[in-house]
Amino acid sequence: MASTVTISHNFETAHRLPHLPGKCVSLHGHSWWAEVTVTALAADAAGMVVEFGPFKKMLRGWIDDNFDHGVLLGADDPLVPLLRGQDCKVYELPVWPTVENVAAHLAEVGDELLATVDHAYGARVTRVEVRETHVNRAGWCA
Numbered sequence: 001m002a003s004t005v006t007i008s009h010n011f012e013t014a015h016r017l018p019h020l021p022g023k024c025v026s027l028h029g030h031s032w033w034a035e036v037t038v039t040a041l042a043a044d045a046a047g048m049v050v051e052f053g054p055f056k057k058m059l060r061g062w063i064d065d066n067f068d069h070g071v072l073l074g075a076d077d078p079l080v081p082l083l084r085g086q087d088c089k090v091y092e093l094p095v096w097p098t099v100e101n102v103a104a105h106l107a108e109v110g111d112e113l114l115a116t117v118d119h120a121y122g123a124r125v126t127r128v129e130v131r132e133t134h135v136n137r138a139g140w141c142a
């Protein structure tokens, strides 16, 4: 038995997959949607896996600061320095920014944020689902 809490957020972000021959080589934008699930073996004495408000504020803040209205690129992408030179907001992933890799990255970020929140003792991110369109979604699970 375990208890879960799920927080959702949207972000408007461009990306490209230069390693994938075809249309995804072009820089293109999506209206992304992320759902992050946190699990604990049991709710704490306050009855919570993690308090919604503070965790939601942190997670949404991180997504807005790093992804929203920005460009998500792989670290080897030659567009990184070019776009930064044009004052574009660029977030560099160590891997190509597929939906799967964005989900896995948000799992790491979520765990780092959880470490700083009250009422999250023993809670971990166990599932992240990310949609780049209404019909394309990918997930990460522990």
Ligand SMILES: Nc1nc2c(c(=O)[nH]1)N=C([C@H](O)[C@H](O)COP(=O)(O)OP(=O)(O)OP(=O)(O)O)CN2
Pocket (backbone or CB within 6 Å): 017, 024, 097, 098, 099, 100, 132, 133, 135, 136, 138
């Ligand atoms: N497993 C994955 N496959 C693909 C990813 C991905 O992240 N993981 N990404 C892409 C492209 O980024 C592209 O944006 C989506 O491609 P696709 O669905 O083929 O294109 P459309 O959205 O135009 O498709 P519709 O026919 O309009 O639904 C490719 N594959």
